[in-house]
Amino acid sequence: MSAVMITRKVRKWEKLPGKNTFCCDGRVMMARQKGVFYLTLFLIIGTCSLFFAFECPYLAVHLSPAIPVFAVLLFLFVMAMLLRTSFSDPGVLPRALPEEATFIEMEIEAANGNVPAGQRPPPRIRNVQINNQIVKLKYCYTCKIFRPPRASHCSICDNCVDRFDHHCPWVGNCVGKRNYRYFYLFTLSLSLLTIYIFTFDIVHVVMRKYQTHRCIVWPASPETGFTVLEVLVCFFTLWSVVGLTGFHTYLISLNQTTNEDIKGSWSGKNRVQNPYSHKNIIKNCCEVLCGPTYPSVLDRRGLMQDISPVSATSATLSSSSSVNPVPQTTKTTAPLIPNEHTPDDAKPNIAASVQASPSPKEEHPSASKLPPLASPETDVETSIAKDKTH
């Protein structure tokens, strides 16, 4: 019986560890649990639909046509900010490769020395100085990295996230360095939309009452029933969303994250002040809301080689197109095999390392003539590496 290893090109998001889910060939990235996110969509779209259907026609005729127009614009902005927060990479940090993790472990062991049996090893911490404050970098045992300042490991997504704020089930994603400002704009605009709909619901009810000269008792008509439903949804949403927006406005003015606030990282204990604060509310707000945007470091749609075992039958079919054995890699930052994205000066070294790697069989002497990854998709079998077990 023979086990045949097939090498194929895959997108890197297909091999990323962690508990994220991906759609649209890696363009959309979310947490795995999305139930509450669908509830958020249902509440926003449902309430706005009722408002557009039952209040807007009346208000446009009796008050101003600008009322529904502004409501539509605000609704579209809320949805855009929500989807931008939910579908983007919050700032996930790639995990260490096995060889990088081994190197870091060796470094730590060398620094700590031999720990006598029965004694706890010292905590894995590195100190860095930021604005004259000592900040501790903690080691993540899952990602095998020393986390950058302000990063934390999200237990739900199972990834380290840069400038981690919190995991928000309402948006179905982590909130971190890359999507925090969109999250804040979402809560701010949702607060405005909720206040707007709530106000004009009340206006609608009052105008109807004085127009018909009768007291409205629910459910006097289906229309009135929907209006009361909207008022109730908006009333209960108002407190939580406006409260959340106020809390994040406070955090932004201090250049602080929710995670740091909960942990009391800069509460003044041990004389540690927030080294990221400019001690100026305007400067802090500008940095958080108007600072540079950061590219994703995951390279989710980049290509990599994947080796997977297949049955001998299917291998026979595909072996006619075999050429090169290629070692497996899970590296997320750069492909081991030279391709069109590889810098020219890196190609000789990479090719040399591929040549030097052990090849199970010598019947493919053209290992150095690796094919470029020109075809973008996972169309299988540019090469076969095989491992025969008898």
Ligand SMILES: [Zn+2]
């Ligand atoms: Zn981690």
Ligand SMILES: [Zn+2]
């Ligand atoms: Zn998360």
